Amino acid sequence: MLIGEVARRSGLSTRVLRHYDALGLVRPTGRTVGGYREYSADDVRRIFHVESLRSLGLSLKQVARALEDPDFTPSALVGDLVRWTRERLERERELLGRLRAIDAAAPADWQDVLDVVGLMRGLGSASAARRQQAVLAHPEGVPVPLEVLAGAVLAESDPHVAGALRWALARSGGDGVAALADGMRAPDPAVRRRAVLAVAAVPAAPGAATLLTDALGDADATVRGRAALVLGGRGVAAAVPVLVGMVVKGAGDVDAADALVTLSGDAGCAERILAALADELAAPGADSATRLRLTQALVELPGSAPRAVLRELAGDGDPAVALVASAFVKDDEV
CATH class of the missing domain: 1.25.40 (Serine Threonine Protein Phosphatase 5, Tetratricopeptide repeat)
Structure with a gap:
């Protein structure tokens, strides 16, 4: 079979076939009377073997070794090819991202x-x-x-x-x-x-409020707290439970109390905040430090309803809570 016919059957150019011949990778076993390359069936089969290995990403040198060296095992080389391919794909993904x-x-x-x-x-x-x-x-x-x-x-x-x-x-x-x-x-x-x-x-960007509101339910307290502070400062009532929780936990409680003051400008929200703080004050097992933070948050709230709660707390059994509440009530009376 002459080189032109081999080229047609294999899909390779005659230039590639000559290159394989020059490298000793696929040498035609015969020559015509006129000196033209003549390929046998085995030669053509070797060409397809070469192309099959090339399709896996092997270099011509590696293909030659795979076909000639009986001790050349595929496992290590295939493992290397997997790693090289992953690295190349990662580089291409990075390039695609940049583009x-x-x-x-x-x-x-x-x-x-x-x-x-x-x-x-x-x-x-x-x-x-x-x-x-x-x-x-x-x-x-x-x-x-x-x-x-x-x-x-x-x-x-x-x-x-x-x-x-x-x-x-x-x-x-x-x-x-x-x-x-x-x-x-x-x-x-x-x-x-x-x-x-x-x-x-x-926070005023399109979509920001939705993302921050969704974050109020985040499993991470820091994420919840940051979202609540922003939303509370913008008057979003959904932030109230998280802000009260921050006061209870003592994590960013001062900023949380300030946000609660902002939210209390709405009458309905003010009632909700007062009820939440009162419930936490009355919660079984609430320690002195927690109840003191809740009392200090109450002190910051405007209106008569928080003052009424503070008057009750002035007689609280916890001396620290009673002291803060009493001081505020006395200042308010003056």
């Missing part, structure tokens, strides 16, 4: 592309200072890849860099909130904490 980020930023010219690439390279630096500089030095007016910023926010552990990233997302006008949605539902609580901080930086 998508640049495409989403809609650059106007190649300078914009270079600026975005510079930002991404800076955010990938091992140096926290360089990551922060990459954010702060990004040219104003150049499109910002929001998904890249959001991903960096969710992964950033350095507080200074994280603050710069949140600032950059906030500067985008809130469009980056949607990119943080997955982070708000991440399995890792540390990622959810970073996400809620970033969303909290733009």
Whole structure:
């Protein structure tokens, strides 16, 4: 079988077949009277063996060794190929992510592309200072890849860099909130904490209120608390149970009490807050420190109803609670 026919049957070009011959990988066993290459059935079969191994990602050198060396075992090489392929796919996924980020930023010219690439390279630096500089030095007016910023926010552990990233997302006008949605539902609580901080930086952005409200039911107390403080400051009554819980636990209780004061501006919400605090004060097993924090929260609330509860607490069996309540009642009478 002449080289032209072999090329047609194998799908390989004559140039490739000549290259295989030159390497000694597939040498035709015969020659015609005129000196042309003549391939036997075994030669053609070897060509297909070569191409089969090539399809697995083996180099020509590795293919030659696999076909010629009886001691060459496939297990180790196939394991290496699996690892190399995974690494290549990871590099390609990273490349695809960068290309998508640049495409989403809609650059106007190649300078914009270079600026975005510079930002991404800076955010990938091992140096926290360089990551922060990459954010702060990004040219104003150049499109910002929001998904890249959001991903960096969710992964950033350095507080200074994280603050710069949140600032950059906030500067985008809130469009980056949607990119943080997955982070708000991440399995890792540390990622959810970073996400809620970033969303909290733009509470008025479209979608932010929904994400923060959903976060009130988060399993992590820090995530719940951050969402509650933001929503409480914006008058969202759904935050009341979490804020009262923060006072009970003593975690951010001062800020939680301030948010409760804001929420008490609504009459219906004020009743709900008072009832929740009173219930916790009367809860069996509540220790002195907890009841004292609850009493101090009551002191901050406006209106006559909290004062009536404090007058009752002035005679409480817990001296610390009674002292705080009595002092407020006396000041109020003066």
